[in-house]
Amino acid sequence: MKFYYFLPVAVIFLAHCSPKKEADGPPPPMPVQVAHPVLKTVAISETYTGRFSAIEEVNLQARVSGYLESVHFVEGQKINKGDLMFRIDPRVFDAGLSRAEAVQKQATARLGLAESGLARADSLVKKNAVSREEFDTRESEVAQAQADLLAAEAGLRTARLDLEFADVHAPITGIAGRFNITVGNYISGGNANATILTTIVPHHPIYCNFEVDERRVLQFNRLLLDSPEGGRGGGQSKVEIAVSDRDKFEFEGQIDFSENQLDRQTATLQIRAKVNNENEFLTPGLFARVRVPIGEPAERLLVQDAALGFDQSKRFAWILKPDNSVERRFVETGALEEGLRVITEGIGKDDLIAISGIQLLRPGAPLQPTTVPMIATEGDGETKEAPAK
Structure with missing residues (x-):
């Protein structure tokens, strides 16, 4: 008996050759x-990138040279103006003061002797008992003794200052940095290359510096001219400031300085705002976002x-x-x-x-x-x- 297999194959072939289903319609909206x-x-404003900086920074240096005897502060500690910070071995300066006092006493004694000699010569020259030349010599000796006394007194004041300067006090209130020299080391002081002992940086108040581009400078100047006050001194000088960990502009500053010309390389104007920082939260060097109001609210x-x-x-x-x-x-x-x-x-x-x-x-x-x-x-x-x- 014969079997025919061509029928299913034909059916499959016809199925594959049949027309495709019509394509779907356009996708829904x-x-x-x-x-x-x-x-x-x-209030229309512009935001700029700025950076905080200290109002002042002191590189603390000694006014006299000597060996460091003691340190009287903790690194990173708040220091008040006048606090003792370093002490240089005072014995050399104490001895110098004693020597200056002795020189001053010697000069005083010599002046007294010269004045006595001049008085005697004055009475004798009137009687023609001594020559006029002798009188002039005694008078010159008095003048020399007076000058020596003045020099001795100046040396005494210098010696007292040297002894006073052996104690190094804080010239401003601020935060002390690390000390760059330890006890027992020699300190060079009183010159341009004096040893920097530490730095003191105040945190309150603090500056925030930022730059404004040329287009905004022109826009701001036009607003100032149109304002009732008019001129460079008019207009809004307050700014709002945010730091990197918050989006909120939580600090307020007052513009207290703007440069008198644009930077020729960057075509920007440098502006500075002073910020109240009583809790000393803000630190010099931090980045800031500064929002500057431009014009009246609308x-x-x-x-x-x-x-x-x-x-x-x-x-x-x-x-x-x-x-x-x-x-x-x-x-x-x-x-x-x-x-x-x-x-x-x-x-x-x-x-x-x-x-x-x-x-x-x-x-x-x-x-x-x-x-x-x-x-x-x-x-x-x-x-x-x-x-x-």
């Missing part, structure tokens, strides 16, 4: 959340910072169109205000801005928008509802 910008009265539009994209150096937002597609619109931005970014130009209060899936958006692509409240991004990445208008 992508869901996206959109929100109106928040309208709020804010109504501004704010959007979620994460809703803004970057195109090279420009920022843009995705704006919902009437046909439920989006267009890309470049915007000018300002500072962050309670988690929202200030928009100074580019959008209107009635615009709907895409705040989700912005990496997937394309101009003209159909969307399924859902209107939600504008949300603000916290420093830890969480979000909260934007503050009320």
Whole structure:
């Protein structure tokens, strides 16, 4: 009996050769959340990177040379002005003082003797008992003795100062650094190459230095000219400062100095603010973010910072169109205000801005928008509802 196997093979062949199923239709519109910008009265400001520095720094040096006898402070300790910090072996200076006192007494005695001789010569010259030349000699001896006494008294004052300078006191109040020399070592003092014993740096108040670019300098100057005060001395001089471990601008400073010309290499203007630091929390050398108010408070539009994209150096937002597609619109931005970014130009209060899936958006692509409240991004990445208008 014969078996035929060609039928299943033909069926399989016909199945593979049958027309494909029609392709699926276009994908559904992508869901996206959109929100109106928040309208709020804010003070326009600019934020700059700065660094804290001490108002003054003293490299403590001795005024006399000698061997270090003792140290009277702890490294890193707060030192008050006038505190004893180092003592140089005073015995050499004590002996020098005794020697200067003896020289001063000798000079006093010589002056007395010279004055007595001059008095006798004066009476004798009137009687023509001595020559005029003898009288002049006695008079010269008195003048010489007076000069010697003045020199001896100056040497005595110097010796007293040397003994006083053997004790090295703090010239300012501040935090002491490490001491660079230990007991028993020789200290060179009283010259340009004197040994630096330690440094003292005050922490209160403290400076915060930052630089402003040329464009902002011009903008700030125009605002000053338009202000009621007018001129360089007018306008707002307070700044807000944040440090690296917090987003909050929790410190306040007062601008007390700005350079009289821009740096030619960087085209920036150096500005300095003085900051109250009574608890000495801030330390010289720390980085800071300095927020400088520019102009008077005004109504501004704010959007979620994460809703803004970057195109090279420009920022843009995705704006919902009437046909439920989006267009890309470049915007000018300002500072962050309670988690929202200030928009100074580019959008209107009635615009709907895409705040989700912005990496997937394309101009003209159909969307399924859902209107939600504008949300603000916290420093830890969480979000909260934007503050009320």
